[in-house]
Amino acid sequence: MQIIENATLYDAIIVGSGAGGGMATKVLADAGLKVAVVEAGPFFDPANPEQKTQLRWPWESERRGASTQFRPFGDFDAAYGGWEIEGEPYTHKDGTKFDWFRSHMLGGRTNHWGRISLRFGPKDFKHKDIDGYGENWPISYEDIKPYYDRLDKLIGVFGTNERLPNDPDGFFLPPPKPRLHELFYIKGARKSNIPVYPSRMSMLTKKINKERGVCFYCGQCSRACSVYADFSSGSCLIFPAQKNGGQVDLFVNCMVREVTVDEEGRATGVSYINKEDRKEYKVKAKVVVLGASACSTARILLNSKSTQHPNGLGNSSDHVGKYLHDSTGADRAAFIPDLMNRKPSYNEDGVGGMHVYSPWWGDNSKLDFPRGYHLEIWGGMGMPNYGFGFNVNEFNKFFGTKVGGYGDMLRSDVKKYWGAVVGVSSRGESIARKDNYCEIDPSTVDEWGIPVLRFHYKWSDLELNQARHAHNTFEEILTNMGGEMLGDKPGKDMDYGLQTPGRIIHEVGTTRMGDDAKTSVTNKFQQLHEVDNVFIVDAGPFVSQADKNCTWTIMALSWRASEYIVDQLKKQNL
């Protein structure tokens, strides 16, 4: 097949349009560079009234919002994709498990994410110094702080300055008031001396500029906001870069296969498959910026084999794909009798997600696991969706009355119990390990002819111990709230309820940064050690995932790396 070459020479090609790629697009385009954004999925704009799912009623979906293979978070979720994508498989090694969530569309997973926007703290960059596990980052909190500060102001995040040692203050918008079930949580957690604070999430409770709207509290951030009152990469970074007069060419439905190189082994651009005509194309640039997601970027590098780079691009250290790690996750819910018989006299949708949370409070030196977790809270009188009214009066068992039946009694039961379930989830830090990795599976390609990833991932006792602790915490807090625990507490045989790696969708670490080219893939500016005009702006360069969420840090680091690119181009070093 003849490869079709685009004659334009771009200053930079950005692969992927999620948090990292979007930020690079904004910074590079604002600096006057000519950029091409190559995105594997279609164009998406939540402001398009036909494309948006926000404020649709359940009956607008024939399956009333039930999940499908194509939208595991339900029919109205704004992420196209999921853990399985038809025609784009991945495989596993040695019977291990890793579930890989991909969303191919403009903005990627930022269209539906939870918007929990937590800065990493000073300890998170130097945790090896504290407990001996993993590796320190080559940068410190002071290096990234200025970018977090600017990010808060550019994107907008609500929260509160609490002067906590490892959960830094920022430039916050004021948070929304807690909802009813959150007031119960506050009481329950405090009874166990677990602190609770307003959550930190990137929705605009207050105006930050003239372009974006203010939150109107529909609770549907997972459907992406039509007035751009929450952070999505398209609406907050890429469209503003275009409107600002930036030279941004969007290549959508284009799946990057590899980075192309010249005789010296420097990058010349990328080759990609246009999914619409199924033909292979090449586009050229002075700099290639990879933001395809930690695993997709590793895949592109590993597939970029040449005589100059026989082990894949930037991989003579054999570290590409290694140190893959996801956040840990566990969850439990309870029925809270004091939340029965709620008056649905008011709209409590609020922002999408929680109004309060608990950052990690423990002292790991006294525990059998080295890293912490934060707690997320869910509940309330949410919009009915598929599954609403299932097992409608099962909670009768807590009162010794009959379960089941038919007729008008079901109508009173559904109202009696609506909004009386509260859940708590832990999201914690795992230890990055070299033997948790992704690599190329030499025997499988996807429908585009591109060799696919094969995963090898195992949790260790450290993560299991943490999950056991989290489940004890859930039980304590929910019981403090007067709750009746739902389901059985998972024991050792159930890995203490620890979710399969990949399920929390915080996978990071596959191209970690470091000062030593033998044990890392990029330098501290996220530039490949071996190829100076290739940068990585997704979560691949993370040395460790804190007990936070990764998106805010992806963007701060992408901003920092992108400014470095602009500077190096100006100095003609690239």
Next chain:
Amino acid sequence: MDRRKSIKSIVLGSVATGLVANGCKPGQENPETGVKKPENVAWRTPVENEIINEIQGEEFFNAHERETLTVLCDLILPPSDQFKGASDAKVVDFIEFMVKDHIPFQTDFRGGLMWLDHKCNTEFGLEFKSCNENQQKSILDTIAFYDPDVIAEERPFEVNFFATVRDLTMTGFYTSKIGIEELGYKGNMPNVWNGVPEDVLKQHGVAYEEEWLAKCIDQSKRGVIAEWDDEGNLLT
């Protein structure tokens, strides 16, 4: 095997059997049921639209099964002077869709409706739909309640069948416009959240703390562009 079934067999890990029958061509309206293929919608991806169209072009329940299910669903949520019934919310259409969308439901629904007819034929010499309401209820009374301490896999088939019909009837009804009105859900529309009303706080025995409220958004200033001092204190 068509595209959707091949996809489903991947999801379910087994090859779909041929229970989906009586397909009519997409776009045709079935005169018996009035079910019609919907237009493609821009909020779905092309493959999602394709699946919806295929499902809408097929029929699962025959006329007798539809009539039986309609009677059953209206016993679960009966129409009255005070309330709308399951059939007012077109619950059977919803169940028809779900049974086609989720293949594991299919045999249980076919078999469950047959079980009801067999039971009524044995007891009363009539099919379920032709029995009077007292006769119908006398059968339901034997299958409508379950012991939550026994896991579902160990409960009798007919009890699980009825529980599934009840679940789908409840969801189908309360995710419809009339169901949401009955429930009184006030959300899914733009508003300004300003805390739990006083009477609700009182009812549930909780209160806001002044210290916490002081940190929260003053909604009268939500339209004023945020500005901070160098320490991160909001000025506006």
